[in-house]
Amino acid sequence: MNAQEIISSGILELYCTGLTSAVENAEVEQWVKQYPEVAAEIAAIQAGLEEYAQSHAIAPAPSVKEKLFAEINKTAASPVVNMNPSGSGTAKVYSIFTSLEVCGGSKYYFTVG
Amino acid sequence: MAEVKKYSEEELVLLLQQKDQQAFSYLYDNYSAAMNGVIYRMVEDRELAEDILQEAFVKIWNNFSSYDTAKGRLFTWMLNITRNLTIDTLRSKGYKKQAKISGDENSVSNFTDDGRMAERFDAMGLRKQLLNLKPEQRSIIDLAYFNGYTQDEISKEMGIPLGTVKTRMRAAIIELRKMLEYS
Secondary structure, three states, rough: OOHHHHHHHHHHHHHHOOOOOHHHHHHHHHHHHHHHHHHHHHHHHHHHHHHHHOOOOOOOOHHHHHHHHHHHHHHHOOOOOOOOOOOHHHHHHHHHHOOOOOOOOOOOOOOOO | OOOOOOOOOOOOOOHOOOHHHHHHHHHHHHHHHHHHHHHHHHHOOOHHHHHHHHHHHHHHHHHHHHHOHHHOOHHHHHHHHHHHHHHHHHHHHHOOOOOOOOOOOOOHHHHHHHHHHOOOOOOOHHHHHHHHHOOHHHHHHHHHHOOOOOOOOHHHHHHOOOOHHHHHHHHHHHHHHHHHHOO
């Protein structure tokens, strides 16, 4: 298939809405490397869907953000709950987190490393 | 809130790979409401939605190294994580995956929900645009993108042949893109 045939086949829309199989995903990702037009089309589809999702936005309670930052700082050596950090010590935290990556059975998480 | 820093997606990705918490805070501010909207539509329970949202962002933070820019936009990746987590949570809690098929107004009616909409967006303008999408066009996008349905489930839910899911989805997204291209 050439780029135009790929684009008009509808497979890219399925890919962007999570309806393609692992085999098809690999195929699409190969086309992305091969054809700039396919990459551009995917970017446009995803941008459209992103705006669609943003139009359905519901702001969470402010407490969620506080709890989130408390959570991600929990495993650090000296816990700092800081929403606007200067960035000190982030490298250390990073190594701890990479070793702690545990994720429930989703196909999207296995590429860690 | 003294200064509002803006990042391009590339800058944001680079900083997040370095575990920059300020960038993560920005990411949260920009995407949490959209993600929460998706989760809420799946679970229809505000507290549960916020619990899942928090967990999703923890995963995003911990697994940022697995994000590959070649595979698409950051939000798409985040939404995949979020949707899978929501589906896993619903399954583990014994919920049945439940779809809300959009009626004429249904799909965008959440706009007024609680008045806690993200106000950065021209929500009303966008809402008007989206109302021009046919209900079945919204449904097919919603079922896949928001509810994580498979092609087979969509075909059953909408009563259309499996083979037409692809053409319907393409037509719906082309319409959506047309609608959003206003400036």
